[in-house]
Amino acid sequence: MNNFIGLGFYTLITVTIITLYRKSEESEPYLLLKLIGYAILGGFTFDLGDWKLPLGFLVFLLFFRNIKINAKVKKRAAYLGLVIYLLSLIIPFIQTTIFEWPREIELQNTNFYSGSLVEEWENVHNELSDFEQGVRITHFKMMMNEKGKMTDLQMDMKENAFSEEIHYRIRLSEDDEKLIVKRRKVERVRDPYVEPPYTEAGFFLAQIDLIKKSMLDHQGVDSYTLRSDGQRSGFGITDGVNYRIDTAGKHTLEKSELPVEAIVVDVCSPKCSVYEHFLFDIINREDEVTESTFLDIARKDSPEVEQWFKNHTGDKIGYEEDGGYVLIKDGEKEKVTDEEFDRALKETPIIDYQQDGVMWKVTVENPYGDAPHVMRFTLDGKAREVLEIHFDE
Incomplete structure (x- = not known):
């Protein structure tokens, strides 16, 4: 969208200057x-700080008032510059207002048990025409009755988008039929050492979708609240009721199995007196990060790492076409022999690493695929988290 606006903007400026040139009254060199x-x-x-002052136009008013030749078109050209200055202030404001305007999006299913939170989130992105770039969930709370009808839903998320972050605030409407979505752009703070280990939104919601009606069967309870801060963290509470939730169902987590690393969801009453803790995607702390596992751990933790590998492996870097083989470099196809094709698939991407204690x-x-072709990241083997990522062309 910004590219189209910029192209239209410069086209309008060019046309205006050419029009002024053609309307000049006198012949003048280099007009x-x-x-x-x-x-x-x-x-x-x-x-001047957050302010942009029209210094150039002030200079024009002070020193270029008495123009002798083609004064009319020259003054109009200067005023065109002033218009450009004003538009540079107005257009970003309009874009921000449109972007941050609250949207109402119909729920695909108001019943948690028969619906899917993953599909609801995908529908939100589709409705907003967003391209997801590493969205992580920072707050989750859902209330529902014993039949699974959602009576409250709160989701806060943030998305890393190059030099800025997009913060999402999603709430259930008063009639429980729609999601009210608010977005806000904020400057991105690049300090990986203070970033909490928030979970990728799609993965987190996929874990919540594993909860079935049979898992919430407390006698005399007619409504439930599920809440989480979205973080993968250490868990060692032994004086509560803890369950492991996975595709195989609901299983008691014994005290002897603690502590673990997991995504923790509190299951509680409407006033959030906790009944149970549901633990998802459990990782035993004693499991070590090794040469054979560090990439899988990084890809699982970081959507950016996972996306880079998807863009630089398989048919993203080459495929068979018309009985021959092609490799792709920055969108350009290059015909190669079958030996070159096999070698590219087997030998790339090239992986180099250095281990310093728990830090990798x-x-x-990978020279094939689209830029960026080089990715550098640091993995904390103890916390099993990607701390920082850098991309090079």
């Missing part, structure tokens, strides 16, 4: 370049 200069002068700004510094490179 077209002079008009461009006046437009640049009129739009030149001076940044990893560099992964």
Whole structure:
């Protein structure tokens, strides 16, 4: 969208300057370049903190008032620069207002047991025409009656989008039929050492979808609240009722199995007096990170790492076509022999790593596929978390 706006913007400027040039009253050497200069002068700004001052237009008013030749078109070119300055203030404001305007999105299913939170989240992204880039959930709370009808749903998420973050605030409407979605862009703080271990949103919601009606069967209870902070963390509470939830069902987690690393969801009453703890995707703390497992752990923890591998393996880097083979480099197809094709699939990506105690510094490179071709990240083997990621062309 921004690219289209920018293209239209520059096209309009070009057409306007050419029109002014053709309407000039007198012949003048290099007039077209002079008009461009006046437009640049009129739009030149001076940044003073968060303020942009139209310094160029002020200079024009002070020193270029008595223009002798083609004064009319030159002044209009300067005013064109002023218009550009004003639009540079107005357009971002309009874009932000439109982006952050609350949206109401119909629930696909108001019953938790017969619906899917993963599908609801995918529907939100489709309705907003968003491209998901590493969305992590930071707050989750859901209330439902004994039949599974949702009476409250709260989800807070944040999405890393290059130099900024997109924060999502999703709430259930008063009639329990729609999701009210609010988005907000904030400056991204790149300090991986203070980033809590929030779970990727799609993965977290897939775990919640594993909960079946038979797992919530407390006698005399007519409503439940599920809540979580979305973090994978250490869990060692032994004085409560703890269950492991996975595709095989609900299983008691014995005290002897604690502590573990897991996604923890509290199951409680409407006032959140905790009945049980549901633990998902449990990792035993004694499991070591090894040469054969560190990549799988990194891909599971980081959506960015997983997406890079998806974009640089398999048919994303090459495939069979018309009886021959092609490899892809930055969108360009290159015909190769079957030996070259097999070698590219087997020998790439190239993986290099250095282990320093529990820290793994990893560099992964593949000349095929689309840029970025090099990914560097640090994996904390103890916490099983990717701490920082850098991409190079």
